[in-house]
Amino acid sequence: MKLRCAVLDDFQGTAASSADWGAITGDVEMVSFDRHFATEEELAGALAGFQAVVTLRERVAFPASLFARLPELRLLIASGMRNSVIDFAAAREHGVTVCGTTSSSTPPVELTWALILGLARGIVTENTALRTGGPWQSTVGADLHGRRLGLLGLGKIGSRVAAVGLAFGMEVVAWSQNLTEERADEVGVGLAASKEELLGSSDFVSVHLALGDRTRGLLGAPELALMKPTAYLVNTSRAAIVDQEALYTALREGAIAGAGLDVFDVEPLPPAHPVRSLPRLLATPHLGYVSQDNYRAYYGQAVENIRAFLAGSPIRVLN
Template sequence: MKRRCAVLDDYQGVALSMADWSELRDAVDVVVHRRPITGQDALVEAVGDCEIVVIMRERTPFPAEVFARLPRLRLLVTTGMRNAAVDLAAAARHGVTVCGTASSSDPAVELTWALILGLVRHVVPESTALRDGGPWQSTVGTDLHGSRLGLLGLGKIGARVARIGQAFGMEVAAWSQNLTAERADAEGVRLASSLEELLETSDVLSVHLVLGDRSRGLLGAAELRRMRPGAFLVNTSRAAIVDQRALADALRGGWIAGAGLDVFEEEPLAPDHPCRSLPNLLATPHLGYVTRNNYQRYFTEAVEDIRAFLAGDPVRELTAR
């Protein structure tokens, strides 16, 4: 008898074309869900008859309560090798194997710079005006060459963002609670003496931290008020690092010149969400990892994960620490 497998949150309808699923044809029936599933009741109803579920990053949470309501579930595959929305300890208690896939940080770096460039050169309003018959030139762009790029975090992604900033001729500084002078020197980056200094001296501030107890809400109203009125804030990391209400106040009140966001605490955004209408906000619907190469990698390795599990030898297992 075939196992039943659900692929969730395939918004673009590409999951089955990004990998060769035919090798599973005799053992697995695959059902694809393209629309977001909201709420635990809807999730249980959608996948309650499935032994295998494939999820896309953190789009659909799997807390302990969900595992308790899915007694048939035996394998959960998440794209990427880290997923804060999955309770790994609960999965183990309920006998569910959780496996991941490889993931590239290249797309997140590239999208960070797409947002920065779009902000400082006012690409969206100028393009919209051109298409709508509006004024020919209505804004004045900000030069990157000679300006200061501040990085909140200098890990794998932050370091690559720094190199591109240096290529633009920017002075780059970074700060995080664990960042050392040796690490900053290795990347040719100046270590800011404090978060306050980074905020006060950056023309563009880009967030590249892992979400945790120390980083949650790190940038609130007091911190945003320390930024320069002409500065831009970009967050392609985790939404909860920046207080969303405070950021809305900062944009409405002109505390900063603008912001670029790819991550939100509520995804997808409700039709009336403030981020859909905030001034000086360039927002994208969490596209940081959404590229062809990444998706091919995700789904090819998801198929490998399923095949290995069915053979009794799971690969890329994720366990609670």
């Protein structure tokens, strides 16, 4: 009897072509779902009868209640080696092995700069006008050279964003609760005296922090009020680091020049979500990890994980 494997949120239908599933077709039946299941009840119904599941990043939560509703589940594969929405203890209790894959930090770095450049030069506005018979030149671009880029977080992604900012001739400063002067010097950027100083002095602010108790709601209305009215905020990290309602208000009132967002409080965004009609916003549907190389790694290693599990020697085990 074949192991049945469900691939969740395969929106582009690329799971099958991103890896050699043929290597395990004799033992595995793969079924991909191209839509998101909004409720646990709907998800549990869709996954009934599957022994393995491949899930993308942290889009789908696997709490204890869901494991209890999936008695046949034996293998859960998450893209990446960290996942904050899987209850690993519950997985163990229900006899489910959880495995991960590698995940490159390059795609989110590149998307961060796509958002910064898109905001600075009004790319979407100008492209739309050009293609629909609108005005010829309706925006005046914000310069990068000589401007200050403030980074909240200087880890693997933040440091690479910093390198690009330096290449553009920007003054780059960074801050986080644990950031040291030695680390800032190592990357070649300045250490902001405080979060408040960074926000008040930067022309572009980009968020590159992990979500946790200390960073949830780190930027609220008081912090956003410190930003220049000509400054831009970019968040490709986690939506909950920024108070969403406070940000929406700032954009509606023009308190900041604009924002570039790739992460949201609800994903996928419902049709009537306020983000869809906000002014001064450049938004992408959580594309930070969505790239050809990453997908090849996610699904290629998912196949490897399944093969190893079937052989009785699981690899990249997270629990």
